[in-house]
Amino acid sequence: MKSSKLFLLLLLLQLSVIAKNKSESPFPLINNWNLTVDEIVYEPNNLWDAINGAADLYLEYNFINLHIGTYINADKIEIKAELYRHKTEVDAFGIYSQERDPGYNFIKIGAQGYLQEGVLNFLTGSYYVKLSAYQTNNITQTALQKIAVEIDKHLNQTRQLPKILQYFPSGEKQLNSEQYIAKNFLGYNFFNNAYTASYRKEQPFKVFIIETKNEKEAKAALASFIKEQNEIVGDKTYEVTEPNTGIIAIRLFKHFICGILNCKSSDLRNKYLEQTIVNIQK
Amino acid sequence: MQKLELNRRNFIRTTLIGGAGLLTASSSFANDEEKLKSRPIIKRKLGKTGLELPIVSFGVMRVDSPALIHAALKEGIIHFDTAHGYQRGKNEELLGEILKDLPRNSFIIATKVQPEEQDRTTGKLGAASTSKAFLEKLDISLKRLNLDCVDILYVHALSTRDAVLFPEMLEAVTQAKKTGKAKFVGVSTHRNEPEVIQAVIDSNIYDVVLTAINYKQAHLAEVKKAIAAAAKAGIGVIAMKTMAGAFHDKERTQPINCKAALKFVMQDENITTSIPGIINFDQLTENASVNRDLTLTTKEQADLIIDKSQGSLYCQQCNQCVPNCRKDLPIPELMRAYMYTYGYRDVLNAQELIANLELPDNPCEICNNCKVECTQNFQVRNRIADVTRIKNVPEEFLI
Numbered sequence: 001m002k003s004s005k006l007f008l009l010l011l012l013l014q015l016s017v018i019a020k021n022k023s024e025s026p027f028p029l030i031n032n033w034n035l036t037v038d039e040i041v042y043e044p045n046n047l048w049d050a051i052n053g054a055a056d057l058y059l060e061y062n063f064i065n066l067h068i069g070t071y072i073n074a075d076k077i078e079i080k081a082e083l084y085r086h087k088t089e090v091d092a093f094g095i096y097s098q099e100r101d102p103g104y105n106f107i108k109i110g111a112q113g114y115l116q117e118g119v120l121n122f123l124t125g126s127y128y129v130k131l132s133a134y135q136t137n138n139i140t141q142t143a144l145q146k147i148a149v150e151i152d153k154h155l156n157q158t159r160q161l162p163k164i165l166q167y168f169p170s171g172e173k174q175l176n177s178e179q180y181i182a183k184n185f186l187g188y189n190f191f192n193n194a195y196t197a198s199y200r201k202e203q204p205f206k207v208f209i210i211e212t213k214n215e216k217e218a219k220a221a222l223a224s225f226i227k228e229q230n231e232i233v234g235d236k237t238y239e240v241t242e243p244n245t246g247i248i249a250i251r252l253f254k255h256f257i258c259g260i261l262n263c264k265s266s267d268l269r270n271k272y273l274e275q276t277i278v279n280i281q282k
Numbered sequence: 283m284q285k286l287e288l289n290r291r292n293f294i295r296t297t298l299i300g301g302a303g304l305l306t307a308s309s310s311f312a313n314d315e316e317k318l319k320s321r322p323i324i325k326r327k328l329g330k331t332g333l334e335l336p337i338v339s340f341g342v343m344r345v346d347s348p349a350l351i352h353a354a355l356k357e358g359i360i361h362f363d364t365a366h367g368y369q370r371g372k373n374e375e376l377l378g379e380i381l382k383d384l385p386r387n388s389f390i391i392a393t394k395v396q397p398e399e400q401d402r403t404t405g406k407l408g409a410a411s412t413s414k415a416f417l418e419k420l421d422i423s424l425k426r427l428n429l430d431c432v433d434i435l436y437v438h439a440l441s442t443r444d445a446v447l448f449p450e451m452l453e454a455v456t457q458a459k460k461t462g463k464a465k466f467v468g469v470s471t472h473r474n475e476p477e478v479i480q481a482v483i484d485s486n487i488y489d490v491v492l493t494a495i496n497y498k499q500a501h502l503a504e505v506k507k508a509i510a511a512a513a514k515a516g517i518g519v520i521a522m523k524t525m526a527g528a529f530h531d532k533e534r535t536q537p538i539n540c541k542a543a544l545k546f547v548m549q550d551e552n553i554t555t556s557i558p559g560i561i562n563f564d565q566l567t568e569n570a571s572v573n574r575d576l577t578l579t580t581k582e583q584a585d586l587i588i589d590k591s592q593g594s595l596y597c598q599q600c601n602q603c604v605p606n607c608r609k610d611l612p613i614p615e616l617m618r619a620y621m622y623t624y625g626y627r628d629v630l631n632a633q634e635l636i637a638n639l640e641l642p643d644n645p646c647e648i649c650n651n652c653k654v655e656c657t658q659n660f661q662v663r664n665r666i667a668d669v670t671r672i673k674n675v676p677e678e679f680l681i
Contacts, residue, residue, distance in 0.1 A: 052472065057343055057344050
């Protein structure tokens with residue numbers, strides 16, 4: 001009997017906040033649109049049922065849940081809305097960045113979004129929102145944008161890209177090429193929380209920044225990397241040539257590990273590494 | 283320039299490139315690795331396709347490193363699995379870029395294309411799932427992959443017999459084969475697998491089935507039976523989800539013994555190969571080792587047994603318990619409520635669910651002869667008693 005009471009008390013104290021959050025639907029009601037919300041809310045243990053093998057990647061980015069709804073108007077325009085909630089804003093950016101391409105038609109919505117034929121995807125706070133329409137014409141493209149604006153407003157999240165993206169040198173950076181890789185960057189299990197940006201279309205290369213918790217952790221990760229190499233040159237900036245990745249130049253700065261991938265010019269490597277570190281210091 | 287000491291990965295890489303003689307392997311670990319490397323790779327025939335594949339292949343979904351794919355090739359892994367929809371096509375592009383300079387006969391590529399319109403709940407395909415739409419997606423996939431032809435083309439994620447035998451899909455895969463855009467065609471499934479596999483056999487069109495199978499599946503026996511029938515009919519069988527989610531818990535803090543789980547599935551000789559996702563060199567090393575040694579060690583066997591007997595918070599909704607309940611209780615729903623409460627800390631959802639079931643307080647109280655047995659060994663009666671109590675939590679505490 002005592003344990004029953006204790007259980008109840010704990011339950012009430014612990015969960016009243018969660019319940020408050022839970023009471024609101026993540027979908028807004030929109031004038032002239034009829035909303036149907038799927039009964040199933042997908043969570044890590046059943047995301048496979050919704051998006052099959054793609055689920056694995058979402059789980060890497062601390063996926064929490066997926067709500068699915070459908071908006072239909074009197075003209076039978078049907079827009080499917082998928083709201084992927086992740087643990088943090090950086091996680092949401094991570095999965096968003098895995099699916100965007102610099103060549104997309106970017107629009108101003110949330111922190112960022114893009115509009116393709118019959119598709120509008122955007123990032124807002126810890127949500128990655130994916131809208132799609134079966135029909136593809138000007139009317140549906142407009143409808144996608146209208147619904148996106150309403151959802152963004154309703155979710156009421158912070159609308160910012162991760163601050164760390166500002167550390168990438170602007171130079172010849174490809175716009176919207178930045179990615180966040182949560183785990184196993186370059187296939188190394190000690191390289192996590194990595195951001196990359198692509199530079200130049202001809203002889204392209206990448207700049208990367210790995211953010212660790214503290215300088216000690218950064219040093220340990222770099223030491224693990226060095227230990228994995230057959231041959232490595234340098235002492236401040238380390239350089240290694242991997243047959244399939246090209247030259248990797250890598251340098252430690254405070255709790256960041258900065259590097260350049262596949263850049264053949266040593267001048268450029270130094271220039272971009274220096275600039276990255278200057279940007280971090282700012 | 284500094285030379286570095288021998289380590290596990292260097293050893294693997296060096297032996298792979300034929301330079302093992304340059305280094306001296308002194309540790310017992312290295313000796314074990316050497317012994318393993320001296321064993322031949324275990325290969326199996328993929329049904330009637332004539333393809334012979336190592337028992338471990340590579341699900342490419344989460345890869346960002348070309349070096350990992352090349353290292354896999356050097357390890358003898360030749361079959362790479364992707365899908366049209368992964369990362370909005372970027373996954374196929376990455377694979378295409380990596381493989382473009384390699385001889386075409388040095389790797390096997392499988393991709394999956396999803397029908398245009400599919401009801402997630404019922405698995406039914408809609409009218410928009412035309413052959414034309416499917417083949418247009420295939421053309422896009424081929425372009426991304428820098429290929430004229432994929433080795434295996436799957437209709438992605440089917441879960442019913444009707445979907446497998448959907449005329450437009452049969453037409454699409456037939457055309458894909460006829461035009462040389464796919465050497466072999468198949469279906470992938472991770473729900474209702476036995477029915478799907480039987481439909482694949484009955485179709486007389488598909489060559490391969492890619493199915494979910496793992497040691498935790500409640501209906502494992504049925505899945506294995508269907509797989510045996512498929513193999514007998516000459517259908518190639520490929521396994522996925524072998525690692526059962528890789529973690530015990532929702533928070534993904536308690537990993538399962540993935541190597542043991544993979545070995546467990548591949549003990550079944552009716553299964554040709556498996557496509558575990560590989561995201562780092564250590565995983566590659568571990569998975570590739572299974573290609574040469576499939577023996578389950580005593581510890582691995584014990585890990586799997588302990589895992590199964592522990593059960594978890596997550597009811598698999600297999601419904602097998604339902605006929606045994608003398609009170610006809612909706613046990614799967616109650617177990618879902620239990621999972622919401624204790625797993626997800628989502629009491630409001632649990633309370634709503636229980637309220638909708640319109641049950642008396644502690645419905646097991648007046649029954650002294652519980653016959654319910656759970657396939658996951660849940661103590662169902664106790665869980666029902668625990669979870670139905672939240673029905674009476676005053677609403678004001680939850681708002």
